[in-house]
Amino acid sequence: MTEWRDRFRILGVDTMTAGDFEGTGVDTYIDLSIGFSIWLPLLNEGYYLPYGHVDMRGELxxxxxxxxxxxxAGDPxxxxxxxxxxxxxxxxxPNHGKTFHMGSARYDLHVAIKDGYEIGGCVWDTLDAMNLLNExxxxxxxxxxxxxxxxxxxxDGEIFTFEDLFGNRSPAPFNTELVGIYAINDVKYGWKLFEWQYEMMAQAPSADGKGRLLECYARIDxxxxxxxxxxxxxxxxxxxxGLAKLEAEFTQKLExxxxxxxxxxxxxxxxxxxMDRxxxxKKVADWIAAQERKIAxxxxxxxxxxxxxxxxxxxGKxxxxRYADAKTRLAExxxxxxxxxxxxxxPLFTEEFSITNGNHLAYLIYDHLGIRDRTPQFKRGKTRSTAADVMEAYYAEEEALKPLATVAAYEKLLNTYVTKIPQALEADGRLHSEFKAGGTATGRYSSSGYSGRPIDILREFETEGDEPPWD
Structure with missing residues (x-):
């Protein structure tokens, strides 16, 4: 606070450090922390505080x-x-700023809540920042x-990933020195990347020449x-x-x-x-060829x-x-x-038009209506696409597609929100979403529901010859 007075004032904090939790896994609701690492930039030192490592030698x-x-067991x-x-x-x-690196900020915040407190001053995530700097x-x-x-x-030098050292598993069964070396390097890398990102944003030019990228990150991200x-x-x-009323209303309007x-x-x-022809x-051509063979x-x-x-x-036979059979067969x-x-x-291989069938939709758009195919602008090497992103562009530009655009709007409302949300509620009756900044291909927010652990996880708690207690 003395040596870096006001250095990070734009972020609303008096100090900054880089931190990270190691855990039993990456499930934000189930897994627990096993250690905490921190990088102290003025001292140029990092520390790892282990408290949840376990002896798993000999276990299946x-x-x-x-x-x-x-x-x-017994290791300090x-x-x-x-x-x-x-x-x-x-x-x-909250006045002491923290940076957590590469999208782990939200995981670390969840971990702290499970440990009985809430992290304040988490003002930087290097993944969010990198998405803002370069998409x-x-x-x-x-x-x-x-x-x-x-x-x-x-x-400089070779950089080892988590998978290089521990594979796709928790670091909990590994010794504290090995995990500590990795964890301390991790927060060091996180800090160095944060400093560089901070300076790049501060120097980034803007249309008005005032370089407001850092201000944008500070105020929003x-x-x-x-x-x-x-x-x-x-x-x-x-x-x-209310959703039930909307479902009834939108279903009628969709029809x-x-x-x-x-x-x-x-x-x-x-x-x-x-359309069928x-x-x-190819099916028609194949049928004609087969019919010609049959006639022949x-x-x-x-x-x-x-x-x-x-x-x-x-x-005279x-x-x-043999003669009688031949006459009968000839008559047949x-x-x-x-x-x-x-x-x-x-024959007709398609007997009705379906608006949800991509081939039918493509015929209507490109053949019947003669809309110019602009698929290559969106999907390299593809043609005659009816994908949602391509169709949205068409709907915005082609007046002839207005009836289709109306159908698409009601289908999206129903299938994405109205009928889907009630099926996604958790046991508490609420909708819980995990949010991710820059989670889409276009850099927008994405969200996903908590899917829980696979049912196979229950086998970890079973013992041979015993029935699990939840049966």
Whole structure:
């Protein structure tokens, strides 16, 4: 606060450090922290405080552990309650700023809540910041970014990822020295990346020449991690009665919009036939070829039967059963009616138009209405797309597609919100979403529901010969 007075005032904090929790996993509601690491930039020192490592040697599924890498019962580590009591007053103070790296800020905030306190002053997430600085990075992981940009802020040499050291698993069974070396380097990398991002934003030019990118991050993005976690854990109360009324209203309007599509575009039997012949051209050709073969086989069989009958008659063998059978079979084949092998007589492979069928929609748009195909602008190497992003662009530009746009609007309202939200409520009757800044391809917010652990996780608690207590 003395040496860096007002350095980070724009973020609303008096100090800054980089922190990180190691945990039993990445589930924000179930997993627990096993240690905390922090980088103290003025001292240029990092520390790892371990308190939840466990001895898993000899346990099924932990054969990867070696004597050198494993945590052993009796190895020194700190006491969980004492560490939390020591670090929570600092971590909960909003005037002391913290940066958590590469999207883990929200995870760390969740972990602290499970440990009995709330982190304050979480004003930087290097993943959010990197998305704001450059939306075209090949990878936004901390280590790939350090490998790419580290030379600009004094970090050279090989960079090891979490997976390099521990694989896709918790670091809890590994010894505290190994995890500590990784964790301290992690917060060091996080701090260095934060400093560089901070300076890049401060220097970034803008249209008015005032360089307001840092101001934008400080006013908006710096508030997101804590806000997102609050929203996720608090959840949303849903007006189920109101949604039910909307479902009834929108369902009726959707049906009306679909009827309008049929009427506006003249979708009748002739339309369906033309569509069928276009989208099923190969099937029609295959049917014609198969029918030609069938007719040829019948004609060949008739010719052979006639020859056999004529031979028997010439030889005076009309009394034979062979002769009678040949006459009967000939009559059957000559009475058989085979439709001509041409497009006119080919069957319909599609008997009705469906607005949810991509092939049907493509025929309506590109063939019937003659809309210019601009798919390559959105999807390289693709043509005649009916994907949502392509269609949205068409709807904005093509007046002829207004009836389809109306259908799409009601389908999105129903399928994305009205009918889906009631099915996504948690046990407390609220909707809980995990929010992610820059989570979409366009850089917008994304959200996802908590999916819980797979049912296989229950096997971890079963013992041979015993039934699980929840049966």
């Amino acid at each position: 599924g932990f054969e990867f552990l070696t004597e050198q890498s494993a945590f052993k 580590q700190l006491t969980r309650s004492k560490v939390i009591a020591a670090i929570s007053p600092y971590l909960s103070r 075209h990075e090949e990878s936004y992981g901390l280590k790939p970014l350090i490998a790419k940009y580290g030379r600009l802020f004094g970090i 710096s508030k997101l991690p804590e806000t997102d976690v609050f929203l996720a854990r608090c959840g949303f109360e849903i007006d189920l009665e 009306e919009a679909k009827r309008a599509v049929i009427e506006t575009y003249g979708i009748d039997a002739e339309f369906v036939r033309k 276009t989208i099923n051209a 086989r019948r004609d060949e069989a008739i010719a052979k039967l006639k020859a056999s009958i004529a031979a028997d008659e010439a030889a 009309t009394h034979l059963k 084949l000559e009475a058989e009616v085979l439709v001509p092998a041409d497009e006119k007589h080919a």
